[in-house]
Amino acid sequence: MPDRSLVVSLVxxxxxxxxxxxxxxxxxxxxLASSYAFYEIILVDDGSTDGTAKLVGSLLExxxxxxxxxxxxxxxxxxxxxxxxxxxxxxxxxxxxxGVDPIERLPELVRRCRNGSGVLCGLxxxxxxxxxFSKRLSTLFHAYCRKALGFDYRENATDFRVLSRQAVxxxxxxxxxxxxxxxxxxxxxxxxxxxxxEPSTRAxxxxxxxxxxxxxxxxxxxSRHPLRFVSxxxxxxxxxxxxxxxxxxxxxxxxxxxxxxxxxxxxxxTGMFFFLFLILAVLCEYxxxxxxxxxDRPLYFVATEKNSSVLLENSIEKNILNDTTLADREWxxxxxx
Amino acid sequence: MSPVTQVADAIIIGGGxxxxxxxxxxKARGLNPVILEREPDLxxxxxxxxxxxxxxxxxxxxxxxxxxxxxxxxxxxxEDFPDCVFEGFEKYYAVGRVLGKVTAGQFELFMQRVxxxxxxxxxxxxxxxxxxxxxxxxxxxxxxxxxxKLRQVMRARLASADIPIFLGTNADRLHTSDDTKLVIESSGxxxxxxxxxxxxxxxxxxxxxxxxxxxGLPLIPLKHEFTEMALVRPPEALxxxxxxxxxxxxxxxxxxxxxxxxxxxxxxxxxxxxxxxxASSPDPYExxxxxxxxxxxxxxxxxxxxxxxxxxxxxQEDSLWEIKTVLPQSELDDGRPILFQRDSHIPGLISIMGxxxxxxxxxxxxxxxxxxxx
Numbered sequence: 001m002p003d004r005s006l007v008v009s010l011v012x013x014x015x016x017x018x019x020x021x022x023x024x025x026x027x028x029x030x031x032l033a034s035s036y037a038f039y040e041i042i043l044v045d046d047g048s049t050d051g052t053a054k055l056v057g058s059l060l061e062x063x064x065x066x067x068x069x070x071x072x073x074x075x076x077x078x079x080x081x082x083x084x085x086x087x088x089x090x091x092x093x094x095x096x097x098x099g100v101d102p103i104e105r106l107p108e109l110v111r112r113c114r115n116g117s118g119v120l121c122g123l124x125x126x127x128x129x130x131x132x133f134s135k136r137l138s139t140l141f142h143a144y145c146r147k148a149l150g151f152d153y154r155e156n157a158t159d160f161r162v163l164s165r166q167a168v169x170x171x172x173x174x175x176x177x178x179x180x181x182x183x184x185x186x187x188x189x190x191x192x193x194x195x196x197x198e199p200s201t202r203a204x205x206x207x208x209x210x211x212x213x214x215x216x217x218x219x220x221x222x223s224r225h226p227l228r229f230v231s232x233x234x235x236x237x238x239x240x241x242x243x244x245x246x247x248x249x250x251x252x253x254x255x256x257x258x259x260x261x262x263x264x265x266x267x268x269x270t271g272m273f274f275f276l277f278l279i280l281a282v283l284c285e286y287x288x289x290x291x292x293x294x295x296d297r298p299l300y301f302v303a304t305e306k307n308s309s310v311l312l313e314n315s316i317e318k319n320i321l322n323d324t325t326l327a328d329r330e331w332x333x334x335x336x337x
Numbered sequence: 338m339s340p341v342t343q344v345a346d347a348i349i350i351g352g353g354x355x356x357x358x359x360x361x362x363x364k365a366r367g368l369n370p371v372i373l374e375r376e377p378d379l380x381x382x383x384x385x386x387x388x389x390x391x392x393x394x395x396x397x398x399x400x401x402x403x404x405x406x407x408x409x410x411x412x413x414x415x416e417d418f419p420d421c422v423f424e425g426f427e428k429y430y431a432v433g434r435v436l437g438k439v440t441a442g443q444f445e446l447f448m449q450r451v452x453x454x455x456x457x458x459x460x461x462x463x464x465x466x467x468x469x470x471x472x473x474x475x476x477x478x479x480x481x482x483x484x485x486k487l488r489q490v491m492r493a494r495l496a497s498a499d500i501p502i503f504l505g506t507n508a509d510r511l512h513t514s515d516d517t518k519l520v521i522e523s524s525g526x527x528x529x530x531x532x533x534x535x536x537x538x539x540x541x542x543x544x545x546x547x548x549x550x551x552x553g554l555p556l557i558p559l560k561h562e563f564t565e566m567a568l569v570r571p572p573e574a575l576x577x578x579x580x581x582x583x584x585x586x587x588x589x590x591x592x593x594x595x596x597x598x599x600x601x602x603x604x605x606x607x608x609x610x611x612x613x614x615x616a617s618s619p620d621p622y623e624x625x626x627x628x629x630x631x632x633x634x635x636x637x638x639x640x641x642x643x644x645x646x647x648x649x650x651x652x653q654e655d656s657l658w659e660i661k662t663v664l665p666q667s668e669l670d671d672g673r674p675i676l677f678q679r680d681s682h683i684p685g686l687i688s689i690m691g692x693x694x695x696x697x698x699x700x701x702x703x704x705x706x707x708x709x710x711x
Contacts, residue, residue: 087435
């Protein structure tokens with residue numbers, strides 16, 4: 001007996017997923033229809049170029065309760081999920097990736113989320129192939145997040161998750177341009193539950209430099225810790241500099257032959273400039289962020305919204321038609337004000 | 338025993354608002370019309386099961402003509418049916434941010450052009466909206482009508498005009514006789530009857546093609562929608578506040594005076610499914626009766642609550658189910674024009690379909706055009 005007490009939304013970000021989309025939606029629809037009286041499936045097309053839009057056209061006729069949101073171009077999966085979350089109406093919203101996440105587990109996960117804290121995140125049990133060096137760095141970064149930045153950003157976190165309405169409302173208020181939903185969900189302050197599962201495939205991870213960029217952005221977007229760290233370092237070095245200056249003065253007062261101070265002077269100069277520029281670099285990161293946020297552009301632009309087999313209401317027009325055959329559209333307008 | 342043949346100047350099939358009003362217009366022009374209504378009373382179908390809104394132009398921010406026309410017909414309706422007008426509410430129009438087809442600026446400018454009054458909504462009302470999703474909110478002037486009172490008024494007017502009404506009577510078939518008169522076969526509580534007449538006005542809205550199908554006439558291309566409006570009781574915080582969010586997949590909360598409740602309709606969830614009328618398509622009324630009514634109310638409430646959180650506290654008590662019929666053109670030009678079509682095979686047969694009540698004031702000119710003069 002389908003549950004009538006709650007509405008469940010399923011958000012599926014898609015990008016060139018035409019090969020797996022049909023069977024995934026069929027399974028998702030079966031699971032949802034057998035468990036819930038009220039649900040919706042929101043497809044957010046992140047600018048697919050493989051004919052997904054055309055495929056969706058036929059899927060809308062075959063599978064009920066789908067809403068298709070076509071973004072105008074590729075904005076990235078994080079933005080696509082954000083668009084889906086923002087338009088979702090469910091009391092619980094499930095995010096799942098087509099062809100990867102085991103959608104059959106949805107009812108069980110929604111139940112867990114309902115009985116738990118309201119945020120339930122998936123953890124992949126499949127380890128990723130990577131070099132010992134990058135593995136070590138990654139572990140260090142996640143430890144840094146936990147210890148210094150104060151949030152539990154799990155290494156193997158995926159996009160498969162269940163969010164309560166309250167959590168969705170909180171996330172959609174965050175208007176950051178750099179969106180790391182995996183991070184938002186754990187930094188919002190809600191208590192987070194995790195569940196392990198085995199994705200059917202796992203796309204190869206990003207390259208080392210991309211991951212480094214992500215790490216820097218995550219660290220900067222979520223904490224002032226790095227800035228605090230370099231400003232402290234700067235203070236320390238300034239202190240050392242004062243001591244060094246004292247040392248130079250003492251040498252000047254008590255030594256006779258001080259004409260050749262070239263080595264120490266240039267050492268001091270290079271040292272100072274090095275740290276000065278380091279500090280400037282960090283400041284620039286923040287200033288860049290402030291600039292982007294103050295531009296306040298919409299996060300995404302939606303090109304279309306289509307619904308399962310029903311057509312949008314057309315507003316009424318006053319015209320009088322004298323014939324409705326499409327062949328000869330010879331209708332005249334009465335009045336006209 | 339063959340049925341008795343009766344004679345009438347004009348037969349009106351369908352005693353909805355359009356059919357009933359048309360009967361009064363014809364009577365005033367010296368004809369003696371007869372109304373055949375399939376239901377047990379007048380104004381029971383689409384004239385009753387709708388938003389009960391008297392349009393004042395706000396609904397058409399993309400169609401200047403329609404908006405202007407609504408502005409002209411608005412005071413006429415109020416003057417014509419003062420007892421049916423329901424004004425006990427405040428009307429607010431809002432424009433949505435994402436997926437909207439108009440912006441706040443365009444809406445404001447447009448209403449200025451057509452002279453529809455629009456002032457910024459007071460703060461106590463603005464507080465009810467989520468401005469992440471809503472661009473702007475205005476106070477507007479719009480009224481609702483009481484569908485039950487409208488039925489009483491029309492019944493009384495038809496009685497004083499001495500127009501015969503046959504309730505529970507279905508117009509089964511239509512054909513022409515040798516002397517170019519039209520003959521209608523009907524069945525009802527009085528048994529089978531034959532009607533000889535020179536004019537037949539088909540005012541059956543969704544049922545426009547029923548008699549055409551049974552009489553072997555070509556079908557009018559129509560699109561039917563199986564629609565639901567949730568009947569809700571709004572919370573105290575929304576008492577007397579009616580809201581329409583334009584212009585995309587949004588919603589409208591309007592009073593429905595006859596039931597003492599409010600209708601919540603949603604562009605995405607009100608139409609459950611739709612189909613084109615063709616030889617194989619189901620009869621709309623039978624389809625409405627047969628199809629299990631699984632409400633979309635919780636979906637409407639949840640989506641509307643994103644824009645106006647208080648709507649989450651609306652209690653759904655019932656739903657209004659009806660077939661809404663539109664002409665295929667309206668999908669192209671985003672209008673819902675009314676149809677006034679003289680049949681090309683049988684000139685005495687006129688098909689009329691109105692999109693909204695006040696379109697009735699466009700009908701007299703059409704009667705002039707076909708030679709039924711006052």
